[in-house]
Amino acid sequence: xxxxxxxxxxxxxxxxxxxxxxxxxxxxxxxxxxxxxxxxxxxxxxxxxxxxxxxxxxxxxxxxxxxxxxxxxxxxxxxxxxxxxxxxxxxxxxxxxxxxxxxxx
Amino acid sequence: xxxxxxxxxxxxxxxxxxxxxxxxxxxxxxxxxxxxxxxxxxxxxxxxxxxxxxxxxxxxxxxxxxxxxxxxxxxxxxxxxxxxxxxxxxxxxxxxxxxxxxxxxxxxxxxxxxxxxxxxxxxxxxxxxxxxxxxxxxxxxxxxxxxxxxxxxxxxxxxxxxxxxxxxxxxxxxxxxxxxxxxxxxxxxxxxxxxxxxxxxxxxxxxxxxxxxxxxxxxxxxxxxxxxxxxxxxxxxxxxxxxxxxxxxxxxxxxxxxxxxxxxxxxxxxxxxxxxxxxxxxxxxxxxxxxxxxxxxxxxxxxxxxxxxxxxxxxxxxxxxxxxxxxxxxxxxxxxxxxxxxxxxxxxxxxxxxxxxxxxxxxxxxxxxxxxxxxxxxxxxxxxxxxxxxxxxxxxxxxxxxxxxxxxxxxxxxxxxxxxxxxxx
Numbered sequence: 001x002x003x004x005x006x007x008x009x010x011x012x013x014x015x016x017x018x019x020x021x022x023x024x025x026x027x028x029x030x031x032x033x034x035x036x037x038x039x040x041x042x043x044x045x046x047x048x049x050x051x052x053x054x055x056x057x058x059x060x061x062x063x064x065x066x067x068x069x070x071x072x073x074x075x076x077x078x079x080x081x082x083x084x085x086x087x088x089x090x091x092x093x094x095x096x097x098x099x100x101x102x103x104x105x
Numbered sequence: 106x107x108x109x110x111x112x113x114x115x116x117x118x119x120x121x122x123x124x125x126x127x128x129x130x131x132x133x134x135x136x137x138x139x140x141x142x143x144x145x146x147x148x149x150x151x152x153x154x155x156x157x158x159x160x161x162x163x164x165x166x167x168x169x170x171x172x173x174x175x176x177x178x179x180x181x182x183x184x185x186x187x188x189x190x191x192x193x194x195x196x197x198x199x200x201x202x203x204x205x206x207x208x209x210x211x212x213x214x215x216x217x218x219x220x221x222x223x224x225x226x227x228x229x230x231x232x233x234x235x236x237x238x239x240x241x242x243x244x245x246x247x248x249x250x251x252x253x254x255x256x257x258x259x260x261x262x263x264x265x266x267x268x269x270x271x272x273x274x275x276x277x278x279x280x281x282x283x284x285x286x287x288x289x290x291x292x293x294x295x296x297x298x299x300x301x302x303x304x305x306x307x308x309x310x311x312x313x314x315x316x317x318x319x320x321x322x323x324x325x326x327x328x329x330x331x332x333x334x335x336x337x338x339x340x341x342x343x344x345x346x347x348x349x350x351x352x353x354x355x356x357x358x359x360x361x362x363x364x365x366x367x368x369x370x371x372x373x374x375x376x377x378x379x380x381x382x383x384x385x386x387x388x389x390x391x392x393x394x395x396x397x398x399x400x401x402x403x404x405x406x407x408x409x410x411x412x413x414x415x416x417x418x419x420x421x422x423x424x425x426x427x428x429x430x431x432x433x434x435x436x437x438x439x440x441x442x443x444x445x446x447x448x449x450x451x452x453x454x455x456x457x458x459x460x461x462x463x464x465x466x467x468x469x470x471x472x473x474x475x476x477x478x479x480x481x482x483x484x485x486x487x488x489x490x491x492x493x494x495x496x497x498x499x500x501x502x503x504x505x506x507x508x509x510x511x512x513x514x515x516x517x518x519x520x521x522x523x524x525x526x527x528x529x530x
Contacts (some may be wrong), residue, residue: 023447027467054317057180057181059179059447062112062455063454070460105380
């Protein structure tokens with residue numbers, strides 16, 4: 001019998017990552033506009049996330065990445081994940097979603 | 106491998122004692138003021154006030170600035186602190202030195218105990234300076250923040266050296282300049298060269314980061330860096346050579362620097378994406394706004410130099426109090442909540458984040474205490490300011506009692522944070 005693993009969509013992954021909160025700003029990393037790209041590789045069962053931080057040297061960068069990794073591990077156990085921090089384009093407040101802006105007000 | 110800021114951060118056991126010693130020092134300072142309110146209407150060159158001031162500037166302000174810098178170096182310069190061992194030496198020598206120095210001032214003894222204190226403090230600051238220079242050497246970046254921080258540490262070193270020379274001069278007079286002029290030199294290079302310049306360097310990075318505001322033009326910061334240092338050099342030389350015009354130019358240059366820095370912070374503030382400010386940030390922004398008070402006092406003093414000695418003395422006291430308590434201490438108290446809870450939270454929870462539900466950094470202290478502390482601090486501050494202005498001892502007494510309560514509340518929250526033990530929800 002073949003074990004069928006359903007492939008998560010980008011939207012599903014984004015929704016999962018909404019549970020990762022920046023502990024200083026108290027807003028999730030998706031609404032802060034920190035997620036740049038998501039790739040799901042079906043053959044290698046790998047989820048690759050390209051994300052940024054609101055500033056270089058952000059002291060909470062590690063824990064945010066760790067939290068995101070743990071969330072993906074728990075939600076998609078059949079997949080491994082790789083979170084890469086990128087600095088291009090550099091983050092600015094225009095990346096924040098409307099929902100995020102409301103949470104910051 | 107490129108380490109992240111969290112991995113570059115020093116061991117929390119090095120950073121946290123600075124905050125505990127700092128918190129205890131501000132409680133002691135406010136206790137001294139509460140028991141001796143009359144020192145705030147006497148001439149500022151009196152033993153009790155000198156002891157309290159040095160406990161404030163070294164025990165509270167410098168102690169926390171040093172601890173916070175160890176933590177912020179990876180954030181600002183993107184490198185690891187050169188040596189934690191050197192950090193421990195600085196902490197130990199500085200703590201012992203401060204105790205001896207306060208005793209020396211309290212007894213107005215500028216002999217053995219003063220030299221002992223000076224030796225410990227100069228050693229501590231020298232080690233701190235070398236540690237920061239070696240840390241800065243690891244990075245190729247030549248940012249404005251780096252220049253501000255390194256120059257500030259240079260002025261700190263000169264301040265303690267000037268303090269030693271001043272102390273020697275009090276017991277064996279060898280410089281012909283008056284003690285009060287030398288005191289002006291010592292205090293101004295300390296306040297503007299070390300504290301205000303450090304605030305400019307660290308603040309120019311932290312305010313945009315905490316307020317999510319990266320639109321402000323950095324040109325005012327460049328102007329601030331040049332004018333504050335030019336002002337300090339011209340001012341110091343003018344005091345040494347008694348050049349009145351030089352002193353006036355120096356005051357104008359420093360005012361230009363402060364106004365430019367305030368302009369940068371104002372632009373950052375109005376363009377912020379984070380509209381809702383927490384109490385720590387409110388306190389920090391308010392402290393920058395309070396910079397206007399000493400600026401007005403400096404301008405008044407400059408424009409009306411022929412007042413009575415009593416008026417000039419109370420203006421000088423007010424000016425020092427507004428700068429050290431209204432601006433610098435308030436800012437340090439505000440930024441404590443933006444650093445200390447995160448240090449402890451990372452130490453306690455970094456290995457379980459995402460695996461288990463954890464409290465948030467803001468859950469490590471009491472927000473109620475924090476709000477009440479801000480309120481009592483501001484009320485106490487204004488009572489004392491009005492009391493000094495009108496030489497009303499009763500108002501000063503009430504102000505110092507309220508200020509003592511504010512200091513205790515601050516210390517309670519510091520202790521609450523550093524003694525926090527892991528709670529998994």
